[in-house]
Amino acid sequence: MDPAVPAIGSSLPRVDGVAKVTGRARYLDDLDAAGAWHGATVRSKTAFGVLEAIDLDPAFDWSQVVVATAADIPGANVIALIEDDQPALVKIGQRVMHVDEAIALVAAPTRALAFEAAKHITPRVRAMTPVYSLEDALACKQPLYKDTNVFKQFLIRKGHEADAELDAAFARAAQVIEGTYDTSPQEQMYIEPQAMMAEWRDGRCFIVGSMQCPYYVHKAMKALLGCGPDGVVITQSVTGGGFGGKEEYPSMLAAHVAVLAAKAKRAVKIVYDRDEDIAATTKRHPCRTHHRLAVDAAGEILAVDIDVVMDGGAYLTLSPVVLSRGVLHAAGPYRCPVVRVRGRVVATNHPPHGAFRGFGAPQTTFAYERQMQKLAIARGEDPLALRKRLALRSGDTTATGQLLGFSVGTDEVIAAIEGVAGTAPTRDGTGPTGAPVRRGRGVCFYFHGAGFTGSGEQRLAGRATIALTTAGTFEVRSSSTDIGQGSITMFTQIAAGALGVDASLVSVIDPSTANVPDSGPTVASRTCMVVGSLVDQGSRALAGQLQTWAAENGLGGRPLLEIAKARSAHGELTHTVQYEPPPGIEWNDTTYTGSAYPVYGWAACLVDVSVDLDTYEVTIDRCVQAVDVGKAINPSIVKGQIEGGTLQALGWAVLENVVYKDGKVANANMTNCIVPTFADAPDLETILVEVPYPFGPSGAKGVGEIPMDGPAAAVANAVENALGVAFDRLPISPEAIAATKSQWSPS
Amino acid sequence: MTSYLRPRDLEEAVVARAAYPNWMVLAGGTDLMVNANHKPIPGGILDLWRLGEIGFIRVGDGAIAIGAGTTWHEVERHPAIRDRLLPLALAAREIGALQIQSRGTLGGNIGTSSPVGDSLPVLLALDATIEVASVRGRRSIPYSTWCTGYRTSLLASDELIVAAHIPLPGAGTWTTWRKVGTRRAQSISKVMGAAAIILDGGTVVSARVALGAVADRPIRITAVEDAVRGLSLARAAEAARAAVRTSIQPIDDIRSTSVYRREVAENLVARFFTSAAGVS
């Protein structure tokens, strides 16, 4: 092979790397937008009530600005997603559902004037009694959504038909482990806040901004603007992080800039303030999981019974899908003949919760991996040995009855951890300040379904195009966005590898609905596995087409580049591939049985902690993750994904939190809504395990989300190991640890 | 329009300060800029950044004088401060992180006079004196009397902070500092404190102990100072713990709880004494 062809499995430097570290990459707010006005959002400030009027201060000079309300929306006043329940702007007479709901918009020549004008607009809201807790939402004294407050519920049954059979299995148990687990909301804290710009030209609306999913925005804008697919063009700008936070929310900004730009008759951009971004945009769903686990005298699992309740916030948004992933992972990667999982996601007057890396799975993983720890303690069994004994392998079935075949990395990831574990730290010791410390070790084992749930990928039928341009170079055209995770580089590597050309001859074009097919959203750990596979197939097919053309034109046997050069003189040549599900994938959406995901990633994690007994702070002394990724196309990027996801999980475990007070984020700033810094990060040890997925590009499967799922439980298990007290609620803050002091095991 | 003045020297600065007492006095701006979005725009800015006369570190026989305009980075890497005023060097190293340390100044920390100002308990424990200047002349204010309430001080509206004078601890004095923040860097203190413990062998002759983030201002814990006199370090640690318990009423806020702050304050102060045992 030509030595310049980047090998699959080599760490090609990031294609976008130099531009980003030298500051040349232009994010939305850096784009030239001569004459563009700035938009600001007027928010409700009342958690629940009826909007009676929008008062404009008569003393303010309104001639310099443009004000827009729901009345200015040309099409349907909805953010079209799964259900059309969320308006872009609350209309007078309608209900206000959370404190940071958008009521009106202002555009002005300067940002300062826009913000100043927004202060002079006051929504008049007749307040009603809001609902914040899961209990109140379920009791439904105040209906927020239909007459139940339940956005969505699921019931999974395996190995039984009626509750009585489940009860019988529990009655046979030698031991039942039971617990309730609460996980906290979490802020994505992407570096670039939400940002979007719109301009109307010749009756068409051009929207550019920071986003994960151009076609989600496209769908929402078609409804909002009441136009056809060509009436609005959505283009992604260089995006400074997403983590799910730019999955559904950008449609809201797009709606706002589109309406303002129409009214102001010029380009309008909205760039959120950090504080506004934290307060108004989506967070990880807070979740309560009740988990019962029945085992026989030999320690085999007889049954699990799980009840998951998530707080969806004020509107349905993506909550049903988040809950779906939550319940599908709730029983964990363990053999179990009888499973019942019930899940509900409820409406409250919190701002809507939404997508965040892991998408429901981290919440339920925390619960089942705490349960496995308690089982190990109750049985006096080594925690990793117990997991190894009970783990799913090829030939076993999951909670939905999916028979596992290929690419089950259970033994490999557990062996990887066993191989490096070494002896556990001594429990009692002295820290660097002279304070006594307690040390502990925790492990966890977990899995994550890659790609869309159930028949999602089939319904979506994502497409990607590979083109030979008239310049004789190659282009990858897909709607998958690079949001910092490295997909441009990964696509380049796959396409160049499949075509057998130098990486510099392949470019991945900036996603715009005007010039890329819908490859599906950039979510669900699917970009490499699903879209990467389309790029791989498309590149091979295009190479084949070129060879055929060469044979027909007397160039047979020549190097591909030479053929490409000759063919490009005759115009562009493209090949588009559409997703086809692997054989044997069947899913029943009614019974929630079958192949929940085409394949799973598998992971094991080991964490050593020390707890400072002067300050009750947890230090993560060591964190090892072994992750089965199928194939690491670019090991350095894959390790980066795992390290980043791991640190996000460690932060969620011990220090991150979003605190609501009267329905409003009380810590809406970077001072108090903290995420780990490098000083908080331990050396992260990452072990890549490769058990190939036959239908992924070179065997690759999803990696983006899995590292987020497990480490929080491993930390909780380690702290329990150190102190002898169970921690079943996140975050495991120093304050929470201090409060358990009287229950610690004796020194 | 906001006026702007960058004085050539301290003389010009104090004249401007007297003429425009409502102008914003700007040093590194690391406190002021955080509030820029929420505060009314000032009539004018008096910019003291890099004003030579307040940017110095002078090592004298009995004291080190540190100009108000000295950045935390300069404080942290100064050999005499590391050697003789270790608690101040330790505090400097934990204020924000490198970027903040390169801009933020000692004078700004004193000027903001926040209960969570990390250097302030050090100034209390090391018995610093603050030198201020105005058109009326110069005066020295013992730091122990400086703070008058939540973010208020004895600094008059026509005065500027010139320097902190910190006496060098004697040979038998053990000094220390400790911060407990919301995380390891770029964090606001939940509890922090400093101590200077004068020892005779293993016995405490006297001590100055100060805490931050447990009251509306940084405070000396005199109950501890009274309780430990003449005790062995081990007994002093226990006496100090008990004295802290009854002398502070910290608050619950978005960053921590009253219970936690009190408990950690006790532990830290007790630790100040037990770790002194390791060196005496």
Ligand SMILES: Cc1cc2nc3c(=O)[nH]c(=O)nc-3n(C[C@H](O)[C@H](O)[C@H](O)COP(=O)(O)OP(=O)(O)OC[C@H]3O[C@@H](n4cnc5c(N)ncnc54)[C@H](O)[C@@H]3O)c2cc1C
């Ligand atoms: C991200 C971040 C992290 C931070 N972390 C910490 C931390 O860990 N610990 C901590 O204690 N602080 C922290 N701070 C706060 C701040 O950096 C410090 O208080 C710093 O010492 C302020 O110095 P400055 O020169 O920037 O002050 P400025 O913001 O310029 O001024 C602060 C105040 O002092 C007054 N002032 C300044 N100089 C004089 C003078 N010569 N005479 C009279 N008045 C004067 C000003 O008028 C103003 O009221 C942090 C700030 C940020 C933004």
